[in-house]
Amino acid sequence: MRCCRASLLVCLTLLLHSGEATVLTESQSGPLYRVLGASLSISCNVSGLAGNNTRKEFEFLVTKPKNPSFQINIISSSDESFAYAAYSQRVARKEITLKHVSPNSVLFEIQSLQKGDEGDFECVVVNPVQHKYDGTYNAKTIVKVIDDSLSVSLPVSTSLSHNEGDALTLTCQASSNTIQHTHLSLAWHLQKDGEQDAWPIISLDRDFTLIPGPTFEGRYHEGLIRLDKMGEATYRLHMAKLELSDQGKIYCRAQEWIQDPDRSWYTITQKDAESTTLHVKAREVVPDTSSLVVRISIQQATLQEGQELSLSCNVDAHDLEKRFLSVAWLRGSVELARIEPTGILSVGPEYSSREKRGELRAARIGDTEYLLRLKPVRTEDQGEYFCRARPQDRGQDGAFIAGEAQTSSPQLVSISASESGLSVLMQQIVSVDEGDRLKLTCKVDGVEGQLSVTWERQSTSTFENIISLSQEGVTEIEGESAGRGVRAARPATNTFTLELDEVTPSDSAIYQCSVSEWKTNSKIHSQSTTSTVTVRPTESSVKLISRKTSVTVGENVELMCRVQGPRVPTTLIWILRHDDSTIQKILELNWNGDIRWSGDQHVYQLGVENKPNGVTHSLLINGASPREAGRYQCKVSAFIQNVDKNLRLSNQVAVMVQYPESKLSLTSPPTLTRNINSDIEIKCSVISEPFASSQYAVTWLHQQQGKNKTILTWDRVALVTFGNQLEPSDRQRISMRRSEGRSFELTIRQARISDDGSYVCEVTEWLQEPRGSWYQLPPKSRITELNLIEPPNNLRLVVGQQRLIAEEGDEVELKCNILSGAFSPSVFYKVAWIYTGHSSPMTNVSLVELDHMGLLRYPESGALRDLQGRLRLARPTQSSFHLRIQTAHEGDSGTFQCQVEQYQLDREGHWQQKASESAGPFSLTVNVAEKNLSVVKDERELNVSRSGDFTIPCHVTNQPSGESEFQVTWFWQKETGIQKRPIFVAYRNATLQDMLVEGHQLRFGHPALNQFSLTVSKPAPENSGLYFCEVEEWLPSLSRGWRKVAVETSGHLTVNVFTEGEVEFEQQCKSAIWIGILVVLGICSLLVISLLVLKIRRTNASGGKKSGESLWAEEHPLKSKPGAED
Known part of the structure; x- marks a missing residue:
């Protein structure tokens, strides 16, 4: 039971702990x-x-x-x-x-x-x-x-007036230059007269969904209100039938939306355009359901020649939207233009040419509104204008049946002629033979402004434009006249000419010359005149044939020109029309046999064969090339009365010159797998048999994500050109060479991850045509898939702690070396030095950073700004990053750590960190100069009389720094154990202070850089005692200013000051003592000499046999110590 209770308690405890939030x-x-x-x-x-x-x-x-x-x-x-x-x-x-x-x-x-x-x-x-x-x-x-870049504008007048039922179209411009991806929504609002709040008409939300306003929803579903987006920034509102309740101020509002990361949309800004006031007039009541009400309005009824006439026609009826109408504008009984029920515009004969020149325009601009514009107007355009509307009912066969027409009331238009004496004159009747050139001359008089001319040709009942010459001298050829050899010129100020080469009977027609006078880009006057032209035909026939018109480059082509007609001297001209419409004259065979070559004489051969029914002229093309391709014609003219008369131009025969089919075949490895930073070779070889003149051009392309980038191109003469998209750094790594045979090798050195992808070898075969020009056959290509894999990272730094000790003011260098790692151009390193101060709260603070893109940055730090200003970061080798501290301060002491990061580009061109290592810490201690001051400490005693002087020397024997300055203080002490008393101070700033108040004269001396002295003059007996000096050494500190670094005290000088009598007595005593000492020394010396003489004599008497032996050690060798063998 106890066991069960304990288990239950444990479970409850675990449950409580697991339930903590x-x-x-x-x-x-x-x-x-x-x-x-x-x-x-x-x-x-x-x-x-x-x-x-x-x-x-x-x-x-x-x-x-x-x-x-x-x-x-x-x-x-x-x-x-x-x-x-x-x-x-x-x-x-x-x-x-x-x-x-x-x-x-x-x-x-x-x-x-x-x-x-x-x-x-x-x-x-x-x-x-x-x-x-x-x-x-x-x-x-x-x-x-x-920034807020949203702009909204409503480019329309501030007030508009319309009739009830008219259509209204307004355009709003809204755009934004925001770099981020945003959506715009736009809404049209109506603020009705007397109301504070605006009503939404229709809006286009950010998802391009149209939302009508609550009060306009019914009209929107009926299609009467529409909002269209035209282009990038234009929003057009169209209201088909205005109502009286639509009167008020209309404006547009734009909102800019952005999608937040949580996928919700947020409005970042909105703006309203300036509003425009809309006035809506009540419509007239139509008498019955079948009637039409037609009104005409003119913007300006009194005009001058050259201005614009604007005719607005308004048609009203019951159920107008369900009815078909045709609307016409008339001047008197002359119809200007008509808009059919299908919307097709037809123009009356008198105004068709003006409509083609853009002078007349008509369109339906609303459900009930039709507008015609005529500019420039002429004096003959004045008169009464009407609008005529006719209902149209569609029959069972689909054809329209016209109903009863309704005509508006007339509107008188007055056009006054501006002063102009412009007149045009041209020959009324002109005849020309077939094949000859037609030349018409139009004379102009009374010219004041600039002139333009339009030449027209009457076709049935209307005139068609042939060619025009603008006031700036620009020629424009119309329709079928292009390629007919038509020209318009102005050989003189008052003369315009029209030339038409090789006329045919179909060119017979009435030609009109219309001259317009311009001022400041506006046409102010126009005059025209006509001439009737007749082309007389020549009875002859020319036919051109060929047995073979499609050949391969190098084959021969023969053309035959058969001329049938009267036997008269003829001149034959061979003509080649190229595909670009240029005409080349090959040769001319004159009636007298002379040949004048315009083409290449070595390419063509000419032959003539007379037959009873005509003459056959043959033209042989030797070894056809693409430049001989085109449409050939032969032109024959008769030489009559010493004049060449054109007879006829033959039909055209097209000669096509084709290139041979390409037999090019390539081979290359389908897949290659290599390591990054290795050298890669991709070989592409031609394995097909070449033509005799084959040369090759090779283009290498790099394919990534479905996009091709041209790497380099090797043209047929071995000129290498790099692609525009290839980076300059890549051009140093990529090369191409041609190996034995027809193999082309692409070499990529130090491959990067961005080099991964598909490589396309595109080879174009070039052949030489008979004329020496080169042409290319369709290219062939092969693809090699290159897979680049990354070797394992092996970034290692030289690690280990270092301790550096430097003197203040020295330059310190910290070295951070890479022991192993990649050093290819695709691998980059970022280095950062981290600092922790010894005596400051700075811990792991970044001092300086050199990122992988070469950007040097000093992180903001007020406490380290001085140290950062003395830093120099260097990279003497690829594997070394050195940090130099210039003029080291004592406060620079601390630990430094080097942190290195390795970066490399990925497939998308983004930088990726591959590895990171740290080295250190490097401990740096910066000291001021060492304490090495030394002063002479000799103990001396000196007796001096009251009339004499004594000097207290103070000599510095060892000075650690040349920047040292000294402060010297002399002290006096009555005797040992009694408190010392300062008597004189020589401060380091050359200030002297005499602290002896008894009136004794003190003299300070400084004979040498490290020698100081103090002389006391005429001392008194009470001045006896101990004298010594104390030297303080001061050094400048870069971080703390001047500071005291050492204090040393000299030895003591014991001075006894006596009166003059005491001095003589003392001197006499001292003389007697010295005499006694000398006598004692003399007696001792005589005694020692006597003892030595006696000893020598005894020695000679006992050892006379060995008197010849020397006492020097080398003549009396010492015997060795007896050993065990003796």
Whole structure:
């Protein structure tokens, strides 16, 4: 039982622990794009904290792009002083708010965004101290502030007037230049007279869905209201039948939408165009259901010659939309134009030529509105104008049956002639033989402005344009006249000519010369005259034939020109018309046998064969080439009365010259798999048999994601050209060569990941035609799939701790070396130096960064700005990154760490980090100069009389730095153990201070750089005592200024000051003592000498036999110590 209870207790404990919540803080995902000046709202909520109904406290902070490592406090729900200065005023003015939506969620709002608000906004949940849960207490939202580029305009007059039932068309221009992907919605609004709110007419939402306004929905479904988008930025509103209730102000409103990362759409800005006022007049009542009401209105009834006449015709009837009408405009009994019930425009004979020149235009511009424009008007255009409408009923066979016509009231148009003396004169009757050239001359008089001419030819009852010559001298050939050899010229100021080559009987017609006078691009006057032309035919026939008209390059072609007719001397001309309409004269065979060549004489051979029924002229083309392709004709003229008269032009015979079929065959490896950074060779070979003159051009293309990029082209003369899309750096890596036979090799050095894909070898075979020109056959291609794989990463740095000690002011160099890694052009490195100060709170702060794109950056840090200004980053080799510190300061001491990241481009051309390694730490200690000051410390004693002087020396024997400065202080001490007293100070700034107040004269001396002295004059007995100096060494510090680095004290000088009598007595005593000492020394010396003489004599007496032996050691070798063998 106890075991069961224990198990139950354990289970309950585990259940309680497993039920602890995990904190989750969420806010809107970014980036959020908002327009400058618009509002911003970010929601933030938290879950997982205890007390679901307990209010949670939130804080909002922001990190700006310029300083990503520094957060700025914005607002807090619990602390009113939370905001930094940059946001405190806006928070106080309630421009920035943070409101609780529920106990666990808040809404952060900025009323008007500023450009500087862009950054990473962070929502932080304040965790109560008494509760600790795992999870996230913050969430970030990136906000981008963009410019407002939306523009809306309504290009129409500010006031419009229409009749009830008329059609209204308005155009609104709306566009945006926002870089981000946005959608526009546009709506038309009507603010009726006397009402404050505007009514939506129709709108096109961001998904291109049309939505009619509530009060216009019925008319929209009936098709009476339409909104069309014309192009990128034009929105056209069309209201087919205006109602009296439509009167008011109409404007368009555009909204710009963006899709947030949560897939919701948000309006970032909206603008209204300037409104236009619409007046709607009540319509006339139609008498009965079958009647038509026709009205004509003229914008301006009194005109001058050259101006525009605008005739508006309005037709009203019951059920007009269900009826067919034909509407015509008339001047008196002359019909200008008619719009048929099918919408086809027909123009009266008198105005057809003016309609072709664009002077007359007519169209239906609404359900009841028809408009005709005539410009420029002439004096003969004046008179009474009518509109005539006729109902049309469709019969069972589909044909229209005209009903009773209704005519509007007349409208008188007066056109006054401007002063002009323009007159035109031309020969009224002209005759010309068939084959000859027609030349018409039009004389002009009374010219003031610029002139243009139009030559027309009457076909049945209307005139057709042949050719025109504008006032700027531009010639325009119309319709069938192109290619007929027609020309218009102005050989003199008052003369216009028309020339038509090789006329035929069908050219007989009435020709009209219409001259117009222009001023400032407006036609002000026009005059015309006609001439009747008759072409007399010549009875002859010319026929051109060929047995073979389609040949391959190099084959021969024979053409035969058969001339039948009277036996008269003839001249034959062979003509070639190319496909581009150019005419080439090959040769001319004169009636007297002379031949004049215009073409290549080596290409053609001429032959003549006389027959009873005519003459056959043959033209042989030797080895045809594409330049001889075209349409051949022979032209025959009769030589009569010493004049060549054109007889006839033969039919055309087309000669086609084809290229031979290509037999080109290629081979290349279908697949290659290689490592990145290796050299790759792709071979493409021609395996088919070549023609005798074959040469090859090769193009290599790189195919990725369905797109081809030209790498390089090798033309037939071996000239290599790189593709325009190939980067300059890639041109150093890619090359091509031709190996043995007909093989072409593409070499890619140091292959990158971006080189992966399909490589297309496209070969074009070139052949030489008989004339020496080269032509190409259709290209053939082969594809090789290149797969690049990445070798394993092996980035390693030289690791290990280093300790560097430097003197202040020295230059320090820290070295970070790559031990192993890739060094190909496709691999790039980013290096960052991290610093931690010894005596400062700076920890793991980035000093300097050199990114993989070569951009050098110094992260913002006020405390390290001086150190960053003395840094120099160098890369002497590919594997070395050196950091130099110039003029090291003591405060630079700390640890440095080198962090290296390896980057490489992926298939999409994006940079990817492949590896990251760190080296260090490098410990740097910067010291000031070492303490090495030394002063002479000799102890001396000196007796001096009151009338004498004594000098207290102070000598510095060792100086550590040439920049040192000294401060010397002399002290006096009555005797050892008694407090010392300063008597004189020589400061380091050359200021002297005498601190002896007894009135003794002190003299300071500085005979050498390191020697100082103080002389005391006329001392008194009470000045006896110990004298010494104290030296302070001062050095300049780069970070602290001048500082005291060492203090040394000299030895003591004991000075006894006596009166003059005491001095003489002391001197006498000292003399007697010295005499006694000398006598004692002399007696001792005589005694020692006597003892030595006695000893020598005894030695000579006992050892006389060995008197010749020397006492030097080399003559008396020492015996070795006896050993065990002795």
